[in-house]
Every structure is written in C-alpha cells, then in structure tokens.
Amino acid sequence: MSTQVFLQANDKFAASFVKPDRSSFKNVIIVQCMDPRINPYDQLGLKTIDAITIRNAGCSAKEAIRSIIVAQHLVGVLGEIAIFHHKDCGMTKGTTNQIREIVKKANPGRADIAATGTA
Numbered sequence: 460m461s462t463q464v465f466l467q468a469n470d471k472f473a474a475s476f477v478k479p480d481r482s483s484f485k486n487v488i489i490v491q492c493m494d495p496r497i498n499p500y501d502q503l504g505l506k507t508i509d510a511i512t513i514r515n516a517g518c519s520a521k522e523a524i525r526s527i528i529v530a531q532h533l534v535g536v537l538g539e540i541a542i543f544h545h546k547d548c549g550m551t552k553g554t555t556n557q558i559r560e561i562v563k564k565a566n567p568g569r570a571d572i573a574a575t576g577t578a
C-alpha cells in the first residue's frame with residue numbers, strides 16, 4: 460500500500476461520508492489487541508458507531524488509559540470498559556525486556572528512547 464492509495468481512499472470516503480446516527484451507541488469502551496486478524500466489530504456483533512474501541516499491542520489497559528480518560532471525560536462515555544484478550548497473541552511471544560533491547564539496538568546511545576513506552 461502506498462500513501463497515494465490511502466489518500467485516494469480517504470478522498471472517496473470523505474466525499475460520501477454521512478454523519479452517523481449515534482442512537483445505537485452502547486456507551487461502552489472496548490480495549491482490544493491491535494492484531495489485524497481480529498475485527499472487534501464483527502467479533503462482538505457491533506457496528507462502528509456502537510462503541511469506542513482502543514487497540515494496542517497485547518490489549519494493554521495501562522497503554523489504553525490515556526484514551527480511556529479522554530473517552531470518559533471529554534467524550535462522556537461513562538458506561539462499561541470491556542477488555543478482550545485473544546489466543547495466539549504476538550505479545551505472548553516476547554517480553555518487555557526483549558522489546559527494550561530491540562529499541563536500544565535500533566537507537567544506539569539513546570537510553571532515553573530505549574526507555575520510552577516500555578516501563
């Protein structure tokens with residue numbers, strides 16, 4: 460995929476975008492892994508307008524907390540927070556220390572970068 464393909468797709472999407480009816484919104488925040496094999500809407504029987512979804516590597520609630528706070532306090536979603544892990548998650552195949560070492564090797568001499576986001 461190239462940026463040009465994304466830009467064309469976005470232009471097409473924006474040209475036909477209709478502000479969705481929020482009446483089916485279920486007042487729920489879903490935290491899920493970023494694994495592209497999983498479509499959270501299909502998995503949970505939802506439409507995109509039904510829930511706020513937050514996805515990250517391994518379904519980390521700790522990493523999702525900023526977005527959860529925004530959803531609750533700026534958007535007003537005060538219902539349940541549902542966290543869905545899955546089988547065969549890539550995050551079960553490595554450790555935080557392994558990730559830290561990968562980042563250190565990619566950024567020699569930059570301990571500040573190596574420590575970012577892996578605490």
Ligand SMILES: [Zn+2]
Pocket residue numbers: 492493494516517518545547548549550
């Ligand atoms: Zn996963």
